[in-house]
Amino acid sequence: MSNHLRTQSLVFGIPWPELNEGLFYSDVVPHSDSELTLIDFYSRKYKNSAPLQGWLQRIQNGQISVDGRVVKDPNTILSGDSVLVYHRLPWKEPDVPHLLEVLYEDDDMVALNKPSGLQVLPGGLFQQRTVLTQLCWSVKKQNSTLNSQETHPVPVHRLGRGTSGILVCAKTKVAKTRLAAYFADGTSRVGATSNRKAERSGTRKISKIYRALVTGILVDDKVIINQPIGIVRYPGVAKGLYVASPSGKPALSKVEVLERDEKQNCTLVQVEIESGRPHQIRIHLSFIGHPLLEGTRGLRTLYQETAAITCMLINLFFRIPPQMR
Incomplete structure (x- = not known):
């Protein structure tokens, strides 16, 4: 177990410059x-x-x-x-949040509460205004203050720009390798065996659970979606679009109804994904006829781009065994 454990809330972040560095x-x-x-x-x-x-x-x-x-x-x-x-040349990137809350930290990893709207890694219009940039700035500030070598946290997985929730970052190379393997574990199980066998094949190191507000009323309390997800060519999109496709890669999502709102014609659901395909929740919920509810509708639609709330479970499996350091 790590010697330096931080569980008290800490918020950090530097306001974004008007222009990035190009x-x-x-x-x-x-x-x-x-x-x-x-x-x-x-x-x-x-x-x-x-x-x-x-x-x-x-x-x-x-x-x-x-x-x-x-x-x-x-x-x-x-x-x-x-x-x-x-x-x-430098340009002004779209306005996004800059503050990050530390939920958990030890010698091996740090878990952040990523706000909706903030991208994790550089891409497209967002080259500077990302979680990775704030992490780098934070480390640089600590080094200049302490005049010592500090670790360099890097995200080991991604959350969609419009999704909020727990983002896990490794602070060492060993931690990055181990944590990345934990995240890949669920996907490999889904791809290698049937769903029923996957559930019996042992305890996964990391669970990925989301909450989302979807359109329409789900009839069943629980739904398992195992539709493969693949890429199709689409005009104007160089890499193509991710869609539900029989020829795609295996994907598994478990949906559970938390609350039905017939007046607003929407359902609050909890989704546990055992694979990590791009846009998996969006695609799978749309596949069963209940796409994510966009925009704002009441207090439960909390975020601009999607109504997804990421609730990744952090447990003792995150901690790197001493002998692996």
């Missing part, structure tokens, strides 16, 4: 592209990012360097193995 994209010029001009390289390879005129403007703005030197001439001839770096 992004840097690196490329190494292959020998097959040597003798190409700078504008030809970018306008051909990244034509979906910007038209020719757009890349001309970026080059002339000094946003691209070649081997560490800013180059503003679009007709510069490239050499094989040259390193190109494109600097996407």
Whole structure:
């Protein structure tokens, strides 16, 4: 068991700057592209990012360097193995919460109460305004204050941007490996055996339980959904969309009715997922004809994007055995 245990509530977070730091994209010029001009390289390879005129403007703005030197001439001839770096200019990211509450902390892990609206890892419009950034800033502040080496917590799983709840972060490499294996355990069991066998195959180290407000009235008190989830091509979405698909990967969700509201035509449910497929709760609840209730309707719809409340159970399995440190 860890020597330094924190169970008292602690809130931390630094207000977001007006603009982020932008992004840097690196490329190494292959020998097959040597003798190409700078504008030809970018306008051909990244034509979906910007038209020719757009890349001309970026080059002339000094946003691209070649081997560490800013180059503003679009007709510069490239050499094989040259390193190109494109600097996407800083932008203002959408407003999101910045405060995080520490629910549990020891030498190996920290559990945070992630608010709705805050993304866990960088992606899309949110490159700076994430949980990971606040963790990095917190560590940097501690190091400057204590003038000592501190751990670097990193999330070991994800919660949807619109979902609130417990986010588990590892503070050491060993803890990250072990905790990630615990989270993957349920998914592997679902994929390797039948649902009934999975329930008898031993105690899972981590349970993932959510609460959600869904449209319509569920008739059955308990529903088990084992519809596979896969990806289909969709116009405008490069990686495709995750949907209920017979050819997808195995997924298992257990739904239990907590309260029915016939007047508002909605049901408060608890969902335990034994696999971690992307958008699993959204997809499975929609699959049975009861999609998540969006927007606000009464006091029980608590969050802007979804009505999901994450309630991950933290127990002794989270603690890394001393011999594994």
